[in-house]
Amino acid sequence: MADRYDFRAIEGKWQARWEADRLYHAPDNDPRPKWYALTMFPYTSGDLHTGHWYAMAPSDAAARYRRMQGNNVMFPIGFDAFGLPAENAAIARGIDPKDWTYANVERMRGQLRRMGASFDWEREVVTCDPDYYRWTQWWFLQLYRRGLAYRAEAAANWCPGCHTVLANEQVVDGRCDRSDDVVERRFLTQWFFRITGYAEELLKFDGIEWPEPIRTMQTNWIGRSEGALLEFKADVPGIDEPLRVFTTRPDTVYGATFLVLAPEHRLVDRITTPGQRLEVDRYVQATARQSEIERLSTEKEKTGVFTGAYAINPFSGRKIPIWIADYVLVTYGTGAVMAVPAHDERDFAFATRYGLDVVPVFTRDGVDISQPLNAAFVDGEAMVNSGPFDGTPFAEAKQAVIQHAEREGIGCGTVNYRLRDWLISRQRYWGAPIPMVHCEEHGVVPVPEEQLPVLLPENVRFEPTGQSPLTQIEEWVNVPCPIDGKPARRETDTMDTFMCSSWYQIRYCDPHNEELPISPGLARKWLPVDQYTGGAEHAVMHLLYTRFFWKAARDMGVVEGDEPMARLFCQGVILGPDGNRMSKSRGNVVAPDDLVSEWGADAFRCQLMFVGPWDQGGPYNPKGMQGIIRWLNRAWTLAVEQPALAELPGAPETSALRRAVHQTIRDVTTDIEELSFHTAIARLMELTTTLSRAREAGAVDREAWEESIRSLALMMAPLTPHLAEELWARAGGTYSVHQQAWPESDAGLAREETIELVVQVNGKVRERVPLSATATEAEARQAALASERVRQWLDGKEPRKVVYVPGKLLNLVV
RNA sequence: GCCGAAGUGGCGGAAUGGCAGACGCGGCGGUCUCAAAAACCGUUGGGCCCAAAGCCCGUGUGGGUUCGAAUCCCACCUUCGGCACCA
Numbered sequence: 001m002a003d004r005y006d007f008r009a010i011e012g013k014w015q016a017r018w019e020a021d022r023l024y025h026a027p028d029n030d031p032r033p034k035w036y037a038l039t040m041f042p043y044t045s046g047d048l049h050t051g052h053w054y055a056m057a058p059s060d061a062a063a064r065y066r067r068m069q070g071n072n073v074m075f076p077i078g079f080d081a082f083g084l085p086a087e088n089a090a091i092a093r094g095i096d097p098k099d100w101t102y103a104n105v106e107r108m109r110g111q112l113r114r115m116g117a118s119f120d121w122e123r124e125v126v127t128c129d130p131d132y133y134r135w136t137q138w139w140f141l142q143l144y145r146r147g148l149a150y151r152a153e154a155a156a157n158w159c160p161g162c163h164t165v166l167a168n169e170q171v172v173d174g175r176c177d178r179s180d181d182v183v184e185r186r187f188l189t190q191w192f193f194r195i196t197g198y199a200e201e202l203l204k205f206d207g208i209e210w211p212e213p214i215r216t217m218q219t220n221w222i223g224r225s226e227g228a229l230l231e232f233k234a235d236v237p238g239i240d241e242p243l244r245v246f247t248t249r250p251d252t253v254y255g256a257t258f259l260v261l262a263p264e265h266r267l268v269d270r271i272t273t274p275g276q277r278l279e280v281d282r283y284v285q286a287t288a289r290q291s292e293i294e295r296l297s298t299e300k301e302k303t304g305v306f307t308g309a310y311a312i313n314p315f316s317g318r319k320i321p322i323w324i325a326d327y328v329l330v331t332y333g334t335g336a337v338m339a340v341p342a343h344d345e346r347d348f349a350f351a352t353r354y355g356l357d358v359v360p361v362f363t364r365d366g367v368d369i370s371q372p373l374n375a376a377f378v379d380g381e382a383m384v385n386s387g388p389f390d391g392t393p394f395a396e397a398k399q400a401v402i403q404h405a406e407r408e409g410i411g412c413g414t415v416n417y418r419l420r421d422w423l424i425s426r427q428r429y430w431g432a433p434i435p436m437v438h439c440e441e442h443g444v445v446p447v448p449e450e451q452l453p454v455l456l457p458e459n460v461r462f463e464p465t466g467q468s469p470l471t472q473i474e475e476w477v478n479v480p481c482p483i484d485g486k487p488a489r490r491e492t493d494t495m496d497t498f499m500c501s502s503w504y505q506i507r508y509c510d511p512h513n514e515e516l517p518i519s520p521g522l523a524r525k526w527l528p529v530d531q532y533t534g535g536a537e538h539a540v541m542h543l544l545y546t547r548f549f550w551k552a553a554r555d556m557g558v559v560e561g562d563e564p565m566a567r568l569f570c571q572g573v574i575l576g577p578d579g580n581r582m583s584k585s586r587g588n589v590v591a592p593d594d595l596v597s598e599w600g601a602d603a604f605r606c607q608l609m610f611v612g613p614w615d616q617g618g619p620y621n622p623k624g625m626q627g628i629i630r631w632l633n634r635a636w637t638l639a640v641e642q643p644a645l646a647e648l649p650g651a652p653e654t655s656a657l658r659r660a661v662h663q664t665i666r667d668v669t670t671d672i673e674e675l676s677f678h679t680a681i682a683r684l685m686e687l688t689t690t691l692s693r694a695r696e697a698g699a700v701d702r703e704a705w706e707e708s709i710r711s712l713a714l715m716m717a718p719l720t721p722h723l724a725e726e727l728w729a730r731a732g733g734t735y736s737v738h739q740q741a742w743p744e745s746d747a748g749l750a751r752e753e754t755i756e757l758v759v760q761v762n763g764k765v766r767e768r769v770p771l772s773a774t775a776t777e778a779e780a781r782q783a784a785l786a787s788e789r790v791r792q793w794l795d796g797k798e799p800r801k802v803v804y805v806p807g808k809l810l811n812l813v814v
Numbered sequence: 815g816c817c818g819a820a821g822u823g824g825c826g827g828a829a830u831g832g833c834a835g836a837c838g839c840g841g842c843g844g845u846c847u848c849a850a851a852a853a854c855c856g857u858u859g860g861g862c863c864c865a866a867a868g869c870c871c872g873u874g875u876g877g878g879u880u881c882g883a884a885u886c887c888c889a890c891c892u893u894c895g896g897c898a899c900c901a
Binding site for chain 2: 217220295347620631
């Protein structure tokens with residue numbers, strides 16, 4: 001029986017050796033340039049699925065490549081361990097969330113180890129460890145101290161399935177992104193982080209390399225819009241406070257023929273006239289009953305009710321009616337709009353339906369504004385029907401109106417954002433407790449830092465009630481007030497788990513520090529993350545939160561620099577063999593553990609990297625494993641079964657062999673640099689074929705052959721770490737292949753001496769002639785014309801034009 | 815509706831202004847074998863043709879720019895992702 005590639009014999013062996021040697025531990029005091037590589041840590045679901053491998057295997061390959069490039073690479077791993085599934089398991093099966101979580105962590109550690117990734121396990125963090133969430137709570141206190149954490153009553157997204165509120169980012173199409181339940185609106189007092197305070201800065205992506213689509217998504221989510229706040233006086237006795245509206249079109253203010261308030265607007269009740277009371281109340285109640293989905297449907301016709309009250313347009317002096325309508329959102333701007341039906345489609349639809357006035361205030365080519373409009377138009381040439389502003393050109397109109405408003409004290413220019421503050425409280429047990437105490441006398445009081453962590457109590461009952469299970473633990477809830485020691489109650493909400501993952505990359509740098517979340521020295525040493533990789537589904541959640549968090553931490557003086565991750569790469573989604581998302585119900589789930597037992601971790605990793613461009617994802621079919629296995633077998637055989645070796649340093653076969661090796665090094669280096677692993681593997685497969693042919697063809701130069709095999713093992717090291725280590729050892733290399741320098745391509749050896757010149761006649765390929773790679777145009781032309789076929793195609797005519805691309809192509813145009 | 819990404823053999827994909835289909839799967843033919851599997855070798859876009867040589871067609875559709883277009887420009891179609899009454 002010949003010596004064959006047997007992953008079972010080698011993978012476990014090397015994994016144990018690497019671990020014993022702490023091969024992937026990144027020391028803090030290493031003089032080599034640091035490289036912080038990070039892949040998004042997994043949630044503790046208990047099972048590592050193909051998607052995790054698809055995300056992590058290429059990240060690992062990139063980290064290993066960096067190591068061979070001479071960097072001190074930190075590639076840490078940990079677990080995102082707080083969250084609802086643990087608690088749901090507790091409710092469904094009576095298991096303690098803690099036990100459930102740690103059992104899953106244990107299982108996943110095993111799966112991750114079998115992957116053979118170069119993780120630095122000594123830096124592991126588990127977000128539900130008190131040693132970790134103590135610092136999550138510490139951050140909360142710092143944010144509170146700086147006014148970035150506050151409590152407020154607001155219309156919150158309530159998920160009836162999860163029995164808790166959600167952040168806006170967690171609501172997808174009016175549904176909970178986790179349970180898919182239709183989200184309800186509830187007015188509750190909740191904790192928020194003032195992410196809006198950083199809105200302007202979050203729009204800047206200076207100095208970081210992030211994918212354009214992610215930046216666009218964040219930019220759209222933040223939704224900056226420039227406009228003005230204008231004040232309308234309510235023509236209602238006893239109401240002195242002005243009705244403020246936000247508009248992006250102050251230049252159309254003379255065309256504002258009515259105001260519309262959101263049904264939840266605080267002044268609705270006070271301005272409604274007795275005659276309209278019944279109708280208004282009915283509408284407000286109907287709106288409150290609507291789900292977010294119904295409310296936000298753009299399909300449905302706009303509805304609304306007249307309040308009976310009027311306001312005065314501060315520019316035209318005109319008395320205009322005040323309506324309420326559910327197309328105005330209480331959460332955006334001021335919750336009130338000035339309606340300009342002539343120049344806004346939505347207002348036009350509303351005005352048409354309820355017979356309200358339409359007054360055009362801009363001229364426009366092709367529109368006779370003396371006739372009733374049949375549609376709103378948003379552009380225009382010059383202001384009209386606008387008193388002293390008549391004739392102001394469109395381009396200057398906004399500024400002119402804003403200036404006037406500011407002079408008169410009836411408004412100002414402003415910037416409004418779609419982004420809202422981040423709602424972080426959750427009415428659930430399995431999260432970091434918010435370290436606050438409610439005292440009757442002193443109100444909300446922070447827990448003193450030295451008392452952290454506020455530990456989660458154990459043996460809790462989990463019946464969902466809509467309140468945190470923590471409220472029922474009397475001995476936990478009742479605490480003395482930190483100020484005067486009198487009886488007080490703990491805050492019972494816990495923090496959104498996105499809080500835990502907003503700073504984990506910071507903790508990896510100093511995971512065992514008991515005095516601080518991170519020491520200043522290690523923050524300077526390791527941060528920011530050099531290469532972050534993960535799924536694009538976190539574009540407006542984790543990836544936005546962590547930027548906010550970082551900027552706040554920077555302002556606290558804990559970290560330096562403006563951004564947490566210098567480079568971001570988002571991998572695509574790996575699909576089942578049928579091209580659909582893998583799901584149990586579809587029966588198209590590919591289980592990594594099975595494939596790893598059958599084919600080995602190297603083969604599985606490699607196949608995932610070979611399916612196509614990493615950022616595109618796509619269908620994964622285990623059938624393709626054959627191709628990878630064949631390649632690994634051939635590579636094995638090359639290293640194990642030597643050809644007849646001789647000393648042939650000057651032979652053409654020897655330079656051909658060297659050329660192939662150095663061209664491969666050149667190409668694979670660029671490919672891995674660009675995270676294009678599938679093309680890197682293709683190049684290595686080609687090299688393997690070339691080496692096999694050389695071996696079959698006869699005697700091979702000893703030195704060239706040995707260099708070839710060593711180069712092959714080195715280039716395979718990031719992709720198939722176990723096999724490469726074994727091949728390297730068998731080729732006589734010193735342990736470990738993962739500590740060797742990445743091979744360098746010698747341009748001289750890689751250069752082709754002769755090429756096949758492509759000869760085109762009128763742009764069509766007609767002939768190929770061998771030619772020196774450095775031939776001049778005259779030489780190329782001579783070689784082409786020497787061909788009988790080229791002469792036939794020229795048909796005796798003289799070329800009118802000749803295009804020569806040296807080393808490639810000659811085009812003769814007649 | 816708006817924004818973004820993408821459309822190439824039977825399939826995954828390569829080539830981002832210069833030989834379309836690298837590499838791999840699958841198919842076909844072969845070596846080995848009592849046989850099968852594995853392994854290895856060869857072949858594989860479509861058409862014309864007995865075959866070969868050769869020619870023609872071919873990168874979602876239609877136009878354009880260019881000596882030359884999968885690649886650049888314009889219009890359209892389809893798929894996927896994000897946002898969606900944001901005043």
